[in-house]
Amino acid sequence: MSTSAAATLEKPVAVKKKKTGNTWGKALRQHYWLYLMLIPGVVWMLIFCYLPMGGLVMAFENFSPYAGANIIECLVKSQKVGFGNFQLLFKGTDFMMLLRNTLGISFANLLIAFPAPIIFALILNELRCMWFKRVSQTFVYIPHFVSIVIVGTLTFQLFNTQDGYIYNLMASLVGKANTPDVLSDPDCFVGLIVGQNLWKETGYGTIIYLSALASVDPQLYEAAKIDGAGRWNLMWHVTLPGIKGTIVIMLIMKVGALLNTGYEQIFLMANAINRSAAEVFDTYVYNRGVSQGQYSLATAAGLFKSVVSLVMVLGANKCAKLLGESGLY
Amino acid sequence: MAKKDKVVNGFNHRSPGDMAIQVVLYIITAIAALLCVLPFLYIFGASFATEREILERPFFIIPREFSINAYTYILKDGAVFKGLRNSLLVTVVGTAINMFVSCTMAYPLSRKYLKGRNFFMNMVVVIMLFGGGMVPSYVLIASVLKLRNTFWALWLPGAMSAFNMIIIKNYFQGIPDELEEAAIIDGANDLYTFLRIMLPLSGPVLAAVSLFYAVGHWNAYFGAMMYITDPNMEVVQIVLRRIIFLTGAIADDGSINWGPAGSPPTKAVRMATTVVATVPILAVYPFIQKYFTAGVMVGSVKG
Numbered sequence A: 001m002s003t004s005a006a007a008t009l010e011k012p013v014a015v016k017k018k019k020t021g022n023t024w025g026k027a028l029r030q031h032y033w034l035y036l037m038l039i040p041g042v043v044w045m046l047i048f049c050y051l052p053m054g055g056l057v058m059a060f061e062n063f064s065p066y067a068g069a070n071i072i073e074c075l076v077k078s079q080k081v082g083f084g085n086f087q088l089l090f091k092g093t094d095f096m097m098l099l100r101n102t103l104g105i106s107f108a109n110l111l112i113a114f115p116a117p118i119i120f121a122l123i124l125n126e127l128r129c130m131w132f133k134r135v136s137q138t139f140v141y142i143p144h145f146v147s148i149v150i151v152g153t154l155t156f157q158l159f160n161t162q163d164g165y166i167y168n169l170m171a172s173l174v175g176k177a178n179t180p181d182v183l184s185d186p187d188c189f190v191g192l193i194v195g196q197n198l199w200k201e202t203g204y205g206t207i208i209y210l211s212a213l214a215s216v217d218p219q220l221y222e223a224a225k226i227d228g229a230g231r232w233n234l235m236w237h238v239t240l241p242g243i244k245g246t247i248v249i250m251l252i253m254k255v256g257a258l259l260n261t262g263y264e265q266i267f268l269m270a271n272a273i274n275r276s277a278a279e280v281f282d283t284y285v286y287n288r289g290v291s292q293g294q295y296s297l298a299t300a301a302g303l304f305k306s307v308v309s310l311v312m313v314l315g316a317n318k319c320a321k322l323l324g325e326s327g328l329y
Numbered sequence B: 001m002a003k004k005d006k007v008v009n010g011f012n013h014r015s016p017g018d019m020a021i022q023v024v025l026y027i028i029t030a031i032a033a034l035l036c037v038l039p040f041l042y043i044f045g046a047s048f049a050t051e052r053e054i055l056e057r058p059f060f061i062i063p064r065e066f067s068i069n070a071y072t073y074i075l076k077d078g079a080v081f082k083g084l085r086n087s088l089l090v091t092v093v094g095t096a097i098n099m100f101v102s103c104t105m106a107y108p109l110s111r112k113y114l115k116g117r118n119f120f121m122n123m124v125v126v127i128m129l130f131g132g133g134m135v136p137s138y139v140l141i142a143s144v145l146k147l148r149n150t151f152w153a154l155w156l157p158g159a160m161s162a163f164n165m166i167i168i169k170n171y172f173q174g175i176p177d178e179l180e181e182a183a184i185i186d187g188a189n190d191l192y193t194f195l196r197i198m199l200p201l202s203g204p205v206l207a208a209v210s211l212f213y214a215v216g217h218w219n220a221y222f223g224a225m226m227y228i229t230d231p232n233m234e235v236v237q238i239v240l241r242r243i244i245f246l247t248g249a250i251a252d253d254g255s256i257n258w259g260p261a262g263s264p265p266t267k268a269v270r271m272a273t274t275v276v277a278t279v280p281i282l283a284v285y286p287f288i289q290k291y292f293t294a295g296v297m298v299g300s301v302k303g
Helices: A004-019 A021-030 A032-060 A071-077 A084-091 A093-113 A115-126 A130-145 A148-159 A165-174 A186-214 A218-226 A231-256 A264-269 A281-291 A295-322 B002-012 B016-047 B051-056 B069-077 B079-110 B117-129 B134-144 B162-174 B177-185 B190-201 B203-219 B222-227 B236-246 B266-299
Strands: none
Touching: A021 A032, A032 A071, A032 A084, A032 A295, A032 B079, A032 B117, A032 B134, A032 B190, A071 B134, A084 A093, A084 A295, A093 A115, A093 A186, A093 A231, A093 A281, A115 A130, A115 A186, A115 A231, A115 B016, A130 A186, A130 B016, A130 B266, A148 A165, A148 A186, A148 A264, A148 B016, A148 B236, A148 B266, A186 A231, A186 A264, A186 B016, A218 A231, A231 A295, A264 A281, A281 A295, A281 B134, A295 B117, A295 B134, B016 B266, B051 B266, B069 B079, B069 B266, B079 B117, B079 B162, B079 B190, B079 B203, B079 B236, B079 B266, B117 B162, B134 B222, B162 B203, B177 B190, B190 B203, B203 B266, B222 B236, B236 B266
16 A cells, blocks of 8 residues: 555545644544544545546556566666557547547437437426326336346347347338347447437436426425416526526536546446447447456556546536536535 | 326326327337346247247247246256355355445545545545456465455455445444434443444345345356356356357266257257356345335435
């Protein structure tokens, strides 16, 4: 535990302790249980979150696991290459493909899978038959709880070209020649991923918007109606402004995660044939780093992704605040 | 609720346009609800069907000819049940670790008078926004801590989720201070207050967060794929992935009489494996649904 990241983080406490020794001593004596309780979480964060941040130096060197007797020696002794790995990454032919695939999937998700729960929540909110609404909600939440492996499995069973029900249905409607093999056609990959997300998360995603809708003041509706507002006016001028804050917060989180397509789902649905459309930053880091042992290049790719994500989430939050929303923090 | 709805929507209750819109909304909702459950029903039905029926009939929920060959195969093979047992172990111990670390972290951070609170809180915020990424973590877990082929590799890296911890912290903050003050006057120390006052009063949020963690453990497969190579330690998601995506045919050692079909029911075995892997989560779903919904609401309160 001797990385620089951990050391610099410990410093402020040490300095404070010296300056205000008395009050710190008093706080520790009075609330020793509270500080003892902090230990598991803090130690865990130092080891599993901050220590890997120290490992990011790998991105700036030609890391070799054989450069020293232990990992720290390896990190210190490996050849330093500055931004060489980043140059290699940006100039490589893979980079444009990674960027195109990652942004393609993310923007498709943002355009389709992000508004879907908002629209569906508005629909559910209009239903007057309470038992129908409750039963429907119970059903549409189910897919959220099953694993992505099961979602992939269901997709496979329904779309495979041998006995997939939906494949056969499409083939009988438009002919076999016109029916794409969605499981392996690179052109279908974005649709496949977004479709799975829609199916898995749209229902569950409504919960947060429904709770926001429930907190809109009914008096606003009455006032608007007295002013002669119709159904669409009510939705546009009362309902949507009422849940705008929630939408903005969810949007900031989505924008910050634009380069995080996640690897579980994509790794599962990728295969030899659709690889050209399925390789994104997350799977690239896994394939290069963990499978092939190119630690430095993969760390550089991961770091690039993390920094861009951080900048985007801070930027989106700033924009939201400039527009008068409360933002994430 | 009903009264409020009337107020909201009641102004043109009987106009034909409004009725038409209502009908469309009901139809959309019904289709969405059906789309979410039909795949499960199909897989469930097909797992009891014969190979020929799966091939010949396009879509069915109740098979014409009932067969449990697929389940016989699964039982005999044993991999799926070994997977279920491993997943159960990973989930139970993993969730216990999660809750221990999250609650012990959440309570001190929920006390406004804690000296150094901002520093520790910032430590948490930083890990929400930035991390070392996959490769450094992999090197740490596999090479430094040497956790490969142990379940610790699945328990420790995600021992705490900052998001879930903050949900618990916010709930603790919402408990009236008077209760804590009364306990202190009675001579209780911080540990006693935590165990005897805070935890018992936080039932709903603890249930919701445990469920978040438990479902996460049960559904995870990537960690197991990276760190576990021992076939005896496969979790159920890995077994499912192997049978559906990686294996073409099902091995047959000739020890089971398949009846008139004469060969192991590959398709039905895939269906049945999916069913066995899905049933545990769907069986608890009706019980956990309300806690989950409550948890999302609690989580949406900022603090």
